[in-house]
Amino acid sequence: MKNMRIDDFHEKVWLSSPTMHGEELHYVQEAFDTNWVAPLGKNVNEFEKEMAAYVGIGHTAALNSGTAALHLAIKLVGIQAGDLVCCSDLTFAATVNPVSYEGGVQIFIDSERETWNMNPEALERALKKYRGKIKAVIVANLYGTPAKLEEIVSLCDAYGVTLIEDAAESLSATYKGRQTGTFGKYNCISFNGNKIITTSGGGMLLSHEEEAVQKARFWATQARDPAPWYQHSETGYNYRMSNIVAGIGRGQLLHLDEHRRRKKEIYIKYKEGFKELPIEMNPYLEDSEPNFWLSCMTIDRKLVENGRVTPEKIRIALQEKNVESRPIWKPMHLQPVYVNREFVSVGGEDVGGDIFTRGLCLPSDVKMAEEVQDVVIEIVRECFE
Numbered sequence: 001m002k003n004m005r006i007d008d009f010h011e012k013v014w015l016s017s018p019t020m021h022g023e024e025l026h027y028v029q030e031a032f033d034t035n036w037v038a039p040l041g042k043n044v045n046e047f048e049k050e051m052a053a054y055v056g057i058g059h060t061a062a063l064n065s066g067t068a069a070l071h072l073a074i075k076l077v078g079i080q081a082g083d084l085v086c087c088s089d090l091t092f093a094a095t096v097n098p099v100s101y102e103g104g105v106q107i108f109i110d111s112e113r114e115t116w117n118m119n120p121e122a123l124e125r126a127l128k129k130y131r132g133k134i135k136a137v138i139v140a141n142l143y144g145t146p147a148k149l150e151e152i153v154s155l156c157d158a159y160g161v162t163l164i165e166d167a168a169e170s171l172s173a174t175y176k177g178r179q180t181g182t183f184g185k186y187n188c189i190s191f192n193g194n195k196i197i198t199t200s201g202g203g204m205l206l207s208h209e210e211e212a213v214q215k216a217r218f219w220a221t222q223a224r225d226p227a228p229w230y231q232h233s234e235t236g237y238n239y240r241m242s243n244i245v246a247g248i249g250r251g252q253l254l255h256l257d258e259h260r261r262r263k264k265e266i267y268i269k270y271k272e273g274f275k276e277l278p279i280e281m282n283p284y285l286e287d288s289e290p291n292f293w294l295s296c297m298t299i300d301r302k303l304v305e306n307g308r309v310t311p312e313k314i315r316i317a318l319q320e321k322n323v324e325s326r327p328i329w330k331p332m333h334l335q336p337v338y339v340n341r342e343f344v345s346v347g348g349e350d351v352g353g354d355i356f357t358r359g360l361c362l363p364s365d366v367k368m369a370e371e372v373q374d375v376v377i378e379i380v381r382e383c384f385e
């Protein structure tokens with residue numbers, strides 16, 4: 001396999017594509033055989049139970065996306081027009097958009113450098129400044145790396161604010177031995193196509209409170225009142241997961257730990273491969289165990305500033321060899337749709353903006369062969385010559 005170039009593979013190297021195993025089809029077949037194609041059914045019920053057991057939380061509602069889970073979490077908090085919600089700034093837009101669905105107003109909280117997630121110090125500034133006016137905090141665990149969850153939970157407790165944990169990217173990651181997706185009052189995970197396990201599309205709301213999850217299921221199925229005819233006292237949504245999709249999820253869950261082990265190997269190999277280069281891999285806390293969903297790198301500031309090596313140059317070099325990579329999420333405070341929102345940081349810094357400027361997400365597909373990753377590493381190395 002020596003001297004093999006990506007050209008020899010012909011096939012595209014993906015950032016993170018679905019990895020199916022076969023058991024998924026077994027559960028889907030069962031749904032066909034019993035004609036439980038729709039609506040809900042055994043796969044949905046079992047997937048909810050199996051996921052609750054895996055994560056270690058009391059109650060779950062299977063939904064058609066992670067975004068739907070976040071929207072229902074926002075509704076459970078009772079966010080209304082004008083309510084303030086502190087949100088992770090460096091994240092995918094789906095973390096923060098559901099606040100707008102209910103007329104809430106985001107305050108974007110800058111990242112710290114140890115996990116790239118919400119900076120507790122910046123969060124406290126916002127909580128102090130708007131004491132009594134902030135209704136919720138939404139923290140995301142970026143690229144599968146747990147945030148400083150203990151500090152964030154304590155702050156939410158101290159200021160009487162509800163915590164929503166966006167664990168869409170971090171399923172199976174742990175913080176001090178505890179699974180992410182259990183730290184918030186309401187928590188969300190996603191089974192979108194490129195997540196660590198996928199159902200083609202889907203998500204889940206997780207909570208310690210049974211009543212909350214029951215209410216979410218009610219909203220998710222068009223908010224039908226218990227009457228023989230179609231009666232509605234509230235606005236409902238069509239947010240439930242189908243029994244077919246849940247079957248895929250049950251099969252995938254059997255391989256979640258395997259996916260995480262492989263993702264970690266990929267991360268370690270990059271770290272090793274870039275050892276002497278002015279590159280840092282996305283960092284994590286010693287007492288946390290990420291799921292390594294995406295391996296990301298940042299380039300030394302000087303090289304980026306003088307334009308010698310930039311994330312975009314590396315992205316294009318990879319693309320020319322049929323290798324997919326992706327810019328870091330563009331921070332929310334830099335998004336045109338959110339120009340008029342407040343951004344709270346520490347010491348006038350913009351950590352999220354800095355990571356965005358210097359960072360790149362590298363191919364992290366669990367099916368990527370070691371020899372292929374060797375070539376990916378070589379292409380990146382050549383950009384520094």
Ligand SMILES: *Cc1c(COP(=O)(O)O)cnc(C)c1O
Binds near residue numbers: 064065068092140191
């Ligand atoms: C993927 C993702 C979501 C949304 O999940 P969908 O299932 O795609 O709706 C939310 N937050 C983060 C951080 C994500 O990466």
